[in-house]
Amino acid sequence: MEIRMSGVTKTFGEDITALEDVFLSVPKGDFVYLVGPTGSGKTTLLRILNRELLPSRGQVLVGEYNLRKLRRTKVCQYRRAIGMVFQDYRLLEDRTALENVAFVLEAVGAPRKEALDRAGEVLDCVGMWRRRFLYPRELSGGEQQRVSIARAIANDPLLLLCDEPTGNLDPQTAGEIMQVLLSINASGTTLIMATHNRYLVDAYRQRVVELKMGRIVRDQERGRYDFDEEL
Amino acid sequence: MRSFSFAIRDTVRLIRRSPGISGLTFLTVLVVFFFVGCSFLLALNTRHVISVVEGELVVQAYLQPKADLEGLAKKVEKMPHVRGVRPISPEQALELLKARLGNQSAAVTLLGENPLPASLEVRVDKASSVSGIARELVSMPEVEDVVYAGKVAEKLARLSRFAEIFSLFLLVFAGLAGALVLYNTIRVAIYSRKQEIEVMLLVGAMPGFVALPFVLLGLFWGLTGTLAASAVLGFLYKSFVNSVQNTLPFIQLVDSPQLYLKLALILIGGGVSLSWLCSWIAVERHISEAMKPS
Secondary structure (H helix, E strand, O other), rough: OOOEEEEEEEEEOOOEEEEEEEEEEEOOOOOEEEEEEOOOOHHHHHHHHHOOOOOOOEEEEOOEEEEHOHHHHHHHHHOOEEEOOOOOOOOOOOOOOOHHHHHHEEEOOHHHHHHHHHHHHHHHHOOOOOOOOHHHHHOOOOHHHHHHHHHHHHHOOOOEEEOOOOOOHHHHHHHHHHHHHHHHHOOOEEEEEEHHHOOHHHHOOOOEEEEEOOOOOOOOHHHHHHHHOOO | OOOHHHHHHHHHHHHHHHHHHHHHHHHHHHHHHHHHHHHHHHHHHHHHHHHHHHHEEEEEEOOOOOOOOHHHHHHOOOOOEEEEEEEEEEHHHHHHHHHHHHHHHHHHHHHOOOOOOOOEEEEOOOOOHHHHHHHHHHHOOOEEEEOOOOOOHHHHHHHHHHHHHHHHHHHHHHHHHHHHHHHHHHHHHHHHHHHHHHHHHHOOHHHHHHHHHHHHHHHHHHHHHHHHHHHHHHHHHHHHHHHHHHHHHOOOOOOOHHHHHHHHHHHHHHHHHHHHHHHHOOOOOHHHHHHHHO
16 A cells, blocks of 8 residues: 655644654555654654544545545545554453454454454464463463554555554564564555664664654665664 | 344443443433333323313303203214213203202202203313313303303313423433433443444444444343333332222322333333433444544
């Protein structure tokens, strides 16, 4: 899914400008790291792409969708085409890993059996097949994040938005999650990942978009976490 | 159909997951609709007492000497608001007078020829119709004079109107109070599943799909609560009626199998409709709020 943001500004009230005049183009199947200090606008950008926020100015086109002009039914349709991974996982505590994934499939109309089969498949993809009957409280942070990723990719999204998916994880688990995300991207899914994880960005080199004070200050192919003049 | 089976499973999950909230809501609905039912019975009995008194109101029309008693009785019977007409011939009037005089009935022989005129005893359906009917009767050429308790009829008519407004107000108030309690209880249930709703909306579930389990939950609470309220109220009212009949037999309360059926139908029908409406509004408002991009 291709993304085109042009002149996007997002303000909260009169004083806070979270994004300012952002121009960003992401071709289909690309992998983009969003880096920058806390408060630089990474999450705001992802929430605009997820259509939780509307830009105050500018235009956002994702595939065939103009996010400023989506009606309520179209929002549902759009969200079925994308997936979102959160830093705090947002799993439902009273459902097993399998049910957490199956529930989103049922929510978009899949029959129960089909949803459970597909949930099993995607949990297998993220290495959680053996832990599928456990509840979130019985899983480690890394395992919960894997389930959260499985939930996000269960619908075969064309775009995957990840907000600090490794934020609460140790380096080894973060590396494993990264492998999962890379394999999803390799299958053609456009992936945008906001992160503070310097190690991952440097180890798995992809396009880096750096934000500061709501503005894009760097857009570098196969970049590092910090600006590298040699590239 | 798939959405519906998912919603049913989800509703059962909601009920089982929070037995405390479910139990409390059931009790709330029961209590609220118990009071709605009490208001209904109070209104019904007030109307009943007034209509019994109204039924006793009679307009007595005295006829001209050569008037056709039976013919006029048939004519008056067809008038609107007339519940019944009893023609009384001069002979019957004399017999009635004798009966009323009891031991002194022999005194009527002093009258010589029967001086009593034929008359019509007209019963009306409600107090407010009395003066109108009296006016119509007096305007008839066959009628010589009309006698009725004008002031009593007026007071009764005013009381009847007041009772109607009071009953309506009581029912509307009880219904609104019930709706408010239901609405807020369902909002609490929705709030306890805020995250789940958010996740569902984020993955693209249609608003109707998200709302359905809550609407079913509202219907479930409405149905079970009002069923229990009908049973409790029916039992208590029956006991009350029996006890009143034993101790104060002159007080006639409304009591028939149809009444209990009507009471149950009103409570269950009203409760289910109200709970459906309240849960739909509560969940729809929440979803609209959650889906509105800021």
